[in-house]
Amino acid sequence: MPFRASDDGDRTRQGVATLVLLALLLLIACLISLGVGPTGVGLKDLWAYATGHSASLTTQERVILEAVRLPRTALGLLVGAGLAVSGAMMQGLFRNPLADPGIVGVTSGASLAAVTAIVLGGTVLSPMALFFGNYFLPLMAFFGGLLNTWLLYIIAMRAGRTSTTALILSGIAIGALTAAMTGLLIFMADDRQLRDITFWSLGSLGGATFGRVSSILPFVLVVLAIMPFVARGLDALILGDAAAFHMGIPVQRLKKIVIVAVAAACGASVAVAGSIGFVGIVVPHLLRLTMGPSHRFLLPGSALGGGALLLIADSVARTVAAPAELPIGVITALFGAPIFLFLLLGRNGIGMRDVQ
Amino acid sequence: MGFSMTFRGFLTVALFGAGLVAGSAAAADKGNSDAKRIVSIGGTVTEILYALGAEDRIVARDSTSFYPDAANAKPDVGYMRALSAEGILGQKPDLILMEEGSGPPPVLEILKASEVPMVVVPTPPDATKIGQKIRDVGAAVGLSDKAAALATKTEDDLKKLAADVAKIPGPKKKVLFVLSLSNNRVMAGGAGTEAGAVIEMAGGINAAPTINGYKPLSDEAVIAAQPDVVLSMSRGDHSITPEQAFALPSMQTTPAAANKALISMDGLLLLGFGPRTPEAARSLAAQIYPGAVN
Amino acid sequence: MSDAMISATHITVVRSGRKLLDNVGIDLEPGKFTVVIGPNGAGKSTLMKVLSGEMTADMGHVSYYGTSVDLCQPVDLAKRRAVLPQATQLAFPFTALEIARMGAVAHGALNPTEEGRKALSRVGLRGFESRPYPSLSGGEQQRVQFARALAQVPQPVADGLPRALFLDEPTASLDLGHQISVLEIARDFASAGGIVLAILHDLNLAAEFADHLVVLNHGRVVAEGPCADTVNDDIISAVYGIAGTVGRLPAAHIPYVLPQSRHR
Numbered sequence: 001m002p003f004r005a006s007d008d009g010d011r012t013r014q015g016v017a018t019l020v021l022l023a024l025l026l027l028i029a030c031l032i033s034l035g036v037g038p039t040g041v042g043l044k045d046l047w048a049y050a051t052g053h054s055a056s057l058t059t060q061e062r063v064i065l066e067a068v069r070l071p072r073t074a075l076g077l078l079v080g081a082g083l084a085v086s087g088a089m090m091q092g093l094f095r096n097p098l099a100d101p102g103i104v105g106v107t108s109g110a111s112l113a114a115v116t117a118i119v120l121g122g123t124v125l126s127p128m129a130l131f132f133g134n135y136f137l138p139l140m141a142f143f144g145g146l147l148n149t150w151l152l153y154i155i156a157m158r159a160g161r162t163s164t165t166a167l168i169l170s171g172i173a174i175g176a177l178t179a180a181m182t183g184l185l186i187f188m189a190d191d192r193q194l195r196d197i198t199f200w201s202l203g204s205l206g207g208a209t210f211g212r213v214s215s216i217l218p219f220v221l222v223v224l225a226i227m228p229f230v231a232r233g234l235d236a237l238i239l240g241d242a243a244a245f246h247m248g249i250p251v252q253r254l255k256k257i258v259i260v261a262v263a264a265a266c267g268a269s270v271a272v273a274g275s276i277g278f279v280g281i282v283v284p285h286l287l288r289l290t291m292g293p294s295h296r297f298l299l300p301g302s303a304l305g306g307g308a309l310l311l312i313a314d315s316v317a318r319t320v321a322a323p324a325e326l327p328i329g330v331i332t333a334l335f336g337a338p339i340f341l342f343l344l345l346g347r348n349g350i351g352m353r354d355v356q
Numbered sequence: 357m358g359f360s361m362t363f364r365g366f367l368t369v370a371l372f373g374a375g376l377v378a379g380s381a382a383a384a385d386k387g388n389s390d391a392k393r394i395v396s397i398g399g400t401v402t403e404i405l406y407a408l409g410a411e412d413r414i415v416a417r418d419s420t421s422f423y424p425d426a427a428n429a430k431p432d433v434g435y436m437r438a439l440s441a442e443g444i445l446g447q448k449p450d451l452i453l454m455e456e457g458s459g460p461p462p463v464l465e466i467l468k469a470s471e472v473p474m475v476v477v478p479t480p481p482d483a484t485k486i487g488q489k490i491r492d493v494g495a496a497v498g499l500s501d502k503a504a505a506l507a508t509k510t511e512d513d514l515k516k517l518a519a520d521v522a523k524i525p526g527p528k529k530k531v532l533f534v535l536s537l538s539n540n541r542v543m544a545g546g547a548g549t550e551a552g553a554v555i556e557m558a559g560g561i562n563a564a565p566t567i568n569g570y571k572p573l574s575d576e577a578v579i580a581a582q583p584d585v586v587l588s589m590s591r592g593d594h595s596i597t598p599e600q601a602f603a604l605p606s607m608q609t610t611p612a613a614a615n616k617a618l619i620s621m622d623g624l625l626l627l628g629f630g631p632r633t634p635e636a637a638r639s640l641a642a643q644i645y646p647g648a649v650n
Numbered sequence: 651m652s653d654a655m656i657s658a659t660h661i662t663v664v665r666s667g668r669k670l671l672d673n674v675g676i677d678l679e680p681g682k683f684t685v686v687i688g689p690n691g692a693g694k695s696t697l698m699k700v701l702s703g704e705m706t707a708d709m710g711h712v713s714y715y716g717t718s719v720d721l722c723q724p725v726d727l728a729k730r731r732a733v734l735p736q737a738t739q740l741a742f743p744f745t746a747l748e749i750a751r752m753g754a755v756a757h758g759a760l761n762p763t764e765e766g767r768k769a770l771s772r773v774g775l776r777g778f779e780s781r782p783y784p785s786l787s788g789g790e791q792q793r794v795q796f797a798r799a800l801a802q803v804p805q806p807v808a809d810g811l812p813r814a815l816f817l818d819e820p821t822a823s824l825d826l827g828h829q830i831s832v833l834e835i836a837r838d839f840a841s842a843g844g845i846v847l848a849i850l851h852d853l854n855l856a857a858e859f860a861d862h863l864v865v866l867n868h869g870r871v872v873a874e875g876p877c878a879d880t881v882n883d884d885i886i887s888a889v890y891g892i893a894g895t896v897g898r899l900p901a902a903h904i905p906y907v908l909p910q911s912r913h914r
Contacts, residue, residue: 009747009779010763062446068442090612095741136460190569192437192457194565199438206440207462236752239738242704246735247756247802248728293742323416324434324442 007072015297018290022304026135030312033073037314038322039064066120067209075208076314077307079273082220082265084306086286087280088298089258092234096162097288100280101266104259105152105171107180110270111201112185113144115239118196119185137200140272145267147176151347171265202327203274205314212272219268224303225259230258231295238293258319276329278336279306371648376622388473389498395444401498402427404556405453405491408502408629418458423624433567441466443535448561450645453496455479480628483557483637487511489647491629507629513634514557521559521641524648530581531560532612532643535570537596541602543574550627552643555587557633559649585644586612589623619643653711654715655679656701656731656814656845661710663696663869671707672869680812683840685845685856688866689890694819694849695736697866701725701847702816707846717812728756731814731845732802734795736822740783746794747779753801754848763800769801770794774831788823794802796820813846821852826909833859857881858910865889 035043041064048056049065056066086101094103100109117140121129129136152174156166189197233254236244241251269276287301315332320326382626393415396402402421405414416431433443434558436455441463452467452474467474475496479489487507494503533545533555545551546567555562564573565585573581586607588596602613612618625636641649656678663671671693678684678701686694693874699705701712712719716731720732732753751766759765770779773793783791796817803813815836821829829852837859840846850856856863857879863880865873865887873880887893900906 009745009767009781011745011748012763024885037442038440039448040446046358058473059447063466064442064445067466067469068445120437134465187571195435197436204438208437209462209465212462232752232755235744236740236756237746238740238744239749239752240735242699243733243735245724245740246702246728246731246733247752250724265875288742292748293744294748313646318440318442321434323421323431323440323446325443326438326440327438339724 005094011292011294011297015294015301016293018287019297019301022301022308026304026311027132028307029308029315030073030077031256032068032077032315033311034065037064037069037318041065041069046085051093069212071213072205072208072314074210075212075273076205076311078216078220079205079269079276080214080279080306080308080310081303082216082223082269082306084283084302084309085223085264085280085299086266087232087306088284088302089142089223089262090232090280092237092295093255094168094260095238095240099287100277100281101262103168103171104263104266105148105174106263106266107270107275108175109148109151110141110267112144112178112182112274113140113142113147114200114274115182115185115189115197116140116144116269118193118200133334138215138311141271145270146263147261148178149263149267171353193260199327200274202328203276203329203332204317204325204327205273205310206325207272216272219264223265226257226261227299227303228296230254231299234258234295234299235293274327274329274330276310278332278340279310282336282339282343283309286339289343359457360605373624380630386473387453387496387498388451389474391449391473391497393447393601394451394453394497395433395438395447395449396421396453396637397458398477398479399423399431399624399629400479400489401453401455401493401631403624403632404490404503405497405508407490407506408494408497408499410497410499413497415449418445419490439463439476441470444471451475451496453477453493468474468502479616481548481553483514483553483629483633486629486631489629499644510542510634514637517557517638517641520638520649521594522557524645526614526624528559528561529584529644530554530563531558531585532563532581532610533587534596535589537600537604539578542573542578542604542628543570544578544604545570550629551587554626554633554637554640556642560585560640560644578604578606579609579611583612584615585617585619586610587619587621588642589626590620591623620624651679653745654812656712656714657702657710658697659710661697661700661707661712661855663693663700663705663707671700674866674869676701676864676871677861678814678845678847678873680807680843681840681844682845682861682864683859684835684845684864685860686847686849686866687851687853687856687862688872691868692866692889693869694866696869698733698816698818698847698849702731704731704733715865728802729813730803730811731756731816732756732799733816734792734818734820736800736819737788737792738795739740743782745779746775746781746783746786746790746797749783749794749816750797750801754804756802757804759801759804765801765804766797768878769797769804772800772835773797774828789825791830792820793832796835803844806839806842812843812845816869817846817848819849819851821850821855830856830912852909853881853886854908854910856907884885888911 034046045057046065059272083101090099090101090103091097102326114137117137121136132139152170155170233249236247236249245251283305284298284302287298287305291297291301314328317326317328317331392413394413394492395416396405396414397418398419402417403423405411406424414430417427418436419432419434420436421427434440437459439458449472452472454476458474477489477492487510487545490507490510492504494500529606533546533551535543545567546564548568549570552562563581586601596620597618601618602608607613621640625632659675661671661674662669674697674903686697688694694856700707714722742760747766750769751762754762754765754879770776773796775793783794799815803815806813820832824832833855836846836848838844860877863877864871867884873885883893883896886896911913
């Protein structure tokens with residue numbers, strides 16, 4: 001199935017075909033996300049709403065569509081696309097199929113900031129918490145993520161060149177530090193805060209509102225907008241920093257742009273949806289098997305596939321334990337991990353190699 | 357050269373902050389005296405509804421509402437601070453009654469926008485506020501008279517208890533509330549906890565007043581606390597046995613261990629701050645001071 | 651002194667207190683196949699990195715047709731020269747065609763897939779287009795990289811200026827037949843007016859293909875010029891430490907293989 005390139009070695013046709021299929025899948029996932037839920041509001045209600053016959057709906061049905069389903073679908077789409085594309089870009093940048101967006105420190109920084117907001121929001125940080133109200137936690141998470149990436153970058157940027165090894169090693173060090181500080185805050189937390197921390201770290205699209213959607217829109221759009229420009233550079237980078245330079249890629253600039261865009265998109269996603277794992281690794285991986293590793297198809301494919309995956313996972317999370325809601329991070333891990341294992345064990349022969 | 361964080365930072369504040377700040381819906385605090393499909397969030401609120409005889413009007417509850425046992429048969433909308441908007445609305449409620457602190461906030465906003473009557477009941481861990489809690493719940497469901505009666509009875513019971521406790525002869529005993537003993541560490545209830553408040557209501561002294569909230573106590577602190585009695589929670593059939601409690605080296609030197617003084621009580625009963633609190637505190641007092649209170 | 655060439659003057663590179671290159675000057679002229687030889691650690695790869703613009707020398711100056719290399723954007727450099735590196739490992743299974751195509755994209759070709767295909771044919775890899783790179787042998791992989799380099803500079807001369815091919819040990823992991831064909835392609839490139847710089851290990855091949863030979867040792871140019879002048883016993887024994895190898899037959903019972911003597 002996967003790797004069978006057409007005999008002439010040009011995978012353009014497969015790439016385009018897969019993109020079309022993914023777009024279709026995304027459309028279906030959107031319809032499922034909009035039309036399925038415990039209140040019984042369905043596709044025909046959606047149709048009535050969309051075609052201007054919303055007077056035929058009860059207030060509650062309209063609220064469900066406008067305030068629950070639509071923002072949630074939009075958020076799932078953006079977060080899924082943002083995380084998957086970020087994952088693909090990180091894997092290209094680090095020449096490693098196991099790299100995920102967290103490698104630049106954005107998720108651990110956002111987590112630390114979120115835990116800080118939860119634990120200290122009532123005491124030390126209460127003036128800020130009162131001022132920002134409901135938005136205190138997302139804002140903290142967002143800036144925490146960016147700050148951590150910036151710190152990591154400064155540390156790894158020695159002699160003006162970003163060595164990927166330096167980035168990974170600094171990431172480990174900073175990650176250990178953030179984990180320690182998070183642990184300290186957990187120690188200080190009371191019962192209620194502990195529960196909040198737990199749920200935050202499992203991720204959820206439940207708090208989706210149009211305010212939140214519009215707040216992360218610019219950041220996810222950035223990472224999507226740079227896709228055509230960085231695709232060629234990321235392809236070349238697979239051959240090594242030197243070879244990419246020789247082929248005309250401004251390597252340092254490319255790395256900076258990608259890291260900043262990924263940090264912004266992931267920071268924003270984590271801020272509004274908590275920590276959702278596996279999308280950034282599994283989606284690009286699966287797609288590489290079907291359409292090959294060329295980024296001109298992989299990046300848009302990841303955006304489409306990531307959005308679809310997250311929407312489907314969210315639909316499951318919303319319905320399987322209704323009227324309660326499972327945290328979405330549980331679903332993505334529950335399905336992502338076995339798929340990941342299957343990929344690792346089943347496809348070993350097809351030349352997925354670790355490169356230093 | 358580097359990337360100019362200041363410019364980016366400014367831009368991000370502007371963009372992200374502006375994007376996030378959305379208009380908030382107006383609060384809906386009215387109750388619904390005719391409500392037949394109540395979604396009840398919070399263990400104490402649910403308990404009060406049952407005590408007022410409104411159980412047939414409850415259509416769903418949250419995961420912290422497990423008393424009385426019958427409540428467990430009703431659909432569970434999840435943990436009270438991680439609710440699902442659509443899940444709740446899917447129950448077609450005509451009243452949402454929730455304890456303060458339910459969330460997350462965006463879900464509350466969606467519920468407000470749905471125009472279903474929603475009442476938030478303040479629930480401070482304070483015995484003197486229990487009556488008000490009962491009255492608030494009653495007002496929300498149109499059972500103010502019954503609620504007033506229950507509230508008055510509860511307040512009277514508390515006063516009687518306070519009087520009886522004042523008559524207990526001898527020095528007050530030190531009680532250590534132990535939340536858990538996992539990993540051989542004592543997780544104790546300190547100042548500002550419901551456990552501490554109940555201990556005092558029962559005429560005891562909190563043996564761990566210097567920590568705030570539920571925190572692990574170091575071995576030395578346990579020894580220094582010298583509790584006369586150890587209090588722990590049971591949930592269903594789970595409870596800590598005296599052997600387990602006093603097996604820890606730090607506990608072995610305490611007066612409680614010498615007297616094998618371990619009290620085990622149901623968690624929600626003990627810590628719920630609802631209509632059963634007078635009964636719980638009385639039972640606790642009777643166990644701390646056997647014979648002095650009944 | 652013509653400006654239509656790549657030249658380096660007074661190049662010094664110091665790393666960890668050691669001089670990798672010490673006041674090295676070199677001119678790469680169009681139409682000439684320049685070969686650099688020398689023992690390991692002589693500074694050959696370092697010299698190529700400096701000339702290709704990948705590394706900046708601590709002292710000295712590199713210019714491409716009169717313009718300092720520091721002033722050139724990577725995109726512009728990419729149009730003027732292509733580099734064939736030593737072995738390359740890939741983390742992801744690109745096909746041979748996709749790799750060769752990257753060179754064509756770097757060139758700015760309108761139909762990079764077709765150009766990539768043509769380049770693969772030139773190196774004798776027609777039919778290998780859909781093979782995943784990691785599944786190829788070392789020699790096949792090296793030839794795919796060569797195809798990529800050729801796709802990046804398809805014309806030896808374009809817009810009146812010569813283009814350059816930099817080959818870093820292109821013959822490593824190739825068997826003899828392929829070594830010859832790769833070097834012959836490079837020589838054709840030079841003959842048509844392009845600039846070629848190759849680092850070679852094999853002294854016989856260097857002796858045959860070099861129009862201009864540069865001998866490096868300990869970061870310094872020990873000798874340079876046509877092969878007739880530079881490949882002699884004094885220089886070889888001084889640099890490599892073995893004497894009596896130039897122009898002498900071995901003992902009668904030992905056969906000798908001289909690629910440069912092959913039938914054409």
